[in-house]
Amino acid sequence: MSELPPPARFGSSPALPVLAPGEIHLWRMALTRDEARIAALRDLLDPEERDRHDRFRYDVHRERFAVRRGALRTVLGRYLGRDPREIRFETGPEGKPELPGRPLRFNLSDSEDLALLGITRGADLGVDLERVREIPDRDDVAGRFFSPAEILEYRSLPAEARLLAFYLTWTRKEAWLKARGVGLSADLASFDVRVEPGPPARLLRVAGDAEEPLRWTLRTEVPAAGWVATVAWRGTDPRFQRFEFLFP
């Protein structure tokens, strides 16, 4: 596989979503630039989010933040039966937002004008989304960020398979880190993921714990043509439901 599979189908968004045990709901969000919609979603933000919003230097980044946070609050409000404005987040030591005292877990990722939100119950969840595009120094970036085993596997692939392998590996690593709430402090050489695009995504090795890879599921997602994502979930055999966030 040196090309992405076709995008998954995302169904219309339920007003009252029902999340069964062992299920992951994926919400695709187009980060609109429509002014009225941005304003309506910005209205849902709390003072801390407003502060962050105001500090973005570029309009496009400020708008995307308002939309993804407002949409996140709207969606979580439906699961919790709460007004989106009343949702309170707690932030982990490396910045992961979570819902205090609730079994509901979520993780969001954005790339350019698309975001992907994962929601589950009671299990660690991480999502990483990337727009697949060529970057000039890709092999050097892989050399800096991948583990020694991943670099070997990456370099053994035919040149035409490497662009996709790069983004799959990147999102696999990042999704697993995000599931655990790890940020920039990550030791990227202390674990290996599968690099090869063909077979299913997998966590292959975690230093110091031979059993740890068996506790995780990594799943490749193609939410839209040209984007690739990985969902990392602490558990086995998750069932997926996919919804499109529809703007009010």
Ligand SMILES: CC(C)(COP(=O)(O)OP(=O)(O)OC[C@H]1O[C@@H](n2cnc3c(N)ncnc32)[C@H](O)[C@@H]1OP(=O)(O)O)[C@@H](O)C(=O)NCCC(=O)NCCS
């Ligand atoms: C936040 C981080 C984990 C990811 O940043 P990113 O890829 O730019 O952003 P994404 O769009 O995928 O995710 C951002 C969202 O994740 C969530 N998030 C923030 N910190 C997080 C953390 N430590 N763990 C999990 N989720 C986090 C937030 O919802 C955030 O959305 P927001 O900006 O609206 O608040 C950042 O710490 C990072 O860049 N780490 C780099 C780790 C690394 O070196 N990876 C290389 C892999 S090869």
